[in-house]
Amino acid sequence: EDQVTQSPEALRLQEGESSSLNCSYTVSGLRGLFWYRQDPGKGPEFLFTLYSAGEEKEKERLKATLTKKESFLHITAPKPEDSATYLCAVRMGNYGQNFVFGPGTRLSVLP
Amino acid sequence: EAGVTQSPTHLIKTRGQQATLRCSPISGHTSVYWYQQALGLGLQFLLWYDEGEERNRGNFPPRFSGRQFPNYSSELNVNALELEDSALYLCASSRARTEAFFGQGTRLTVV
Numbered sequence: 574e575d576q577v578t579q580s581p582e583a584l585r586l587q588e589g590e591s592s593s594l595n596c597s598y599t600v601s602g603l604r605g606l607f608w609y610r611q612d613p614g615k616g617p618e619f620l621f622t623l624y625s626a627g628e629e630k631e632k633e634r635l636k637a638t639l640t641k642k643e644s645f646l647h648i649t650a651p652k653p654e655d656s657a658t659y660l661c662a663v664r665m666g667n668y669g670q671n672f673v674f675g676p677g678t679r680l681s682v683l684p
Numbered sequence: 685e686a687g688v689t690q691s692p693t694h695l696i697k698t699r700g701q702q703a704t705l706r707c708s709p710i711s712g713h714t715s716v717y718w719y720q721q722a723l724g725l726g727l728q729f730l731l732w733y734d735e736g737e738e739r740n741r742g743n744f745p746p747r748f749s750g751r752q753f754p755n756y757s758s759e760l761n762v763n764a765l766e767l768e769d770s771a772l773y774l775c776a777s778s779r780a781r782t783e784a785f786f787g788q789g790t791r792l793t794v795v
């Protein structure tokens with residue numbers, strides 16, 4: 574069964590304390606993996622797209638990597654404004670018709 | 685460039701009524717996705733429209749329906765509203781099978 578999981582469910586960091594979030598998937602026919610950030614009551618904000626194993630994307634304090642079965646979102650020296658829920662999504666299926674989100678990781682960065 | 689716009693922002697309906705939610709995609713995007721996000725929960729896939737056709741449907745009852753217009757805007761209809769339909773309804777648009785961009789959502793409250 575196609576599945577997208579994320580860990581940890583919640584993470585509390587001190588400002589400046591780097592860490593990584595995990596997104597694992599068991600899907601057939603991956604057509605792309607996407608990272609989003611969501612603030613409470615708002616729509617998700619697009620961060621990165623990864624298509625193939627070994628690919629990396631970077632933006633400010635965030636870096637996303639992809640292997641054959643999982644992706645990591647590395648957060649370097651986070652700030653309180655990085656606090657949000659981070660979602661990964663996988664597009665799969667013969668023509669990319671399934672666009673499935675993981676449950677998310679709630680990140681809190683304390684000053 | 686204008687982002688994905690959704691209307692209304694908030695909607696309050698009585699149980700048994702019908703609700704209509706609207707979405708205007710980013711210019712040039714032909715795909716529209718609808719998701720339901722109940723309070724504190726993850727994104728549940730509802731519907732995917734592409735080039736005016738319904739391409740995929742999530743595990744929701746038939747009273748959730750929609751359509752995509754020739755200008756690629758979309759409408760989500762929820763008939764016979766139930767209390768558990770109260771949620772944030774999110775619309776996203778994409779070009780082909782690439783990353784999707786979200787609107788700010790419609791908060792539907794059923795009383």
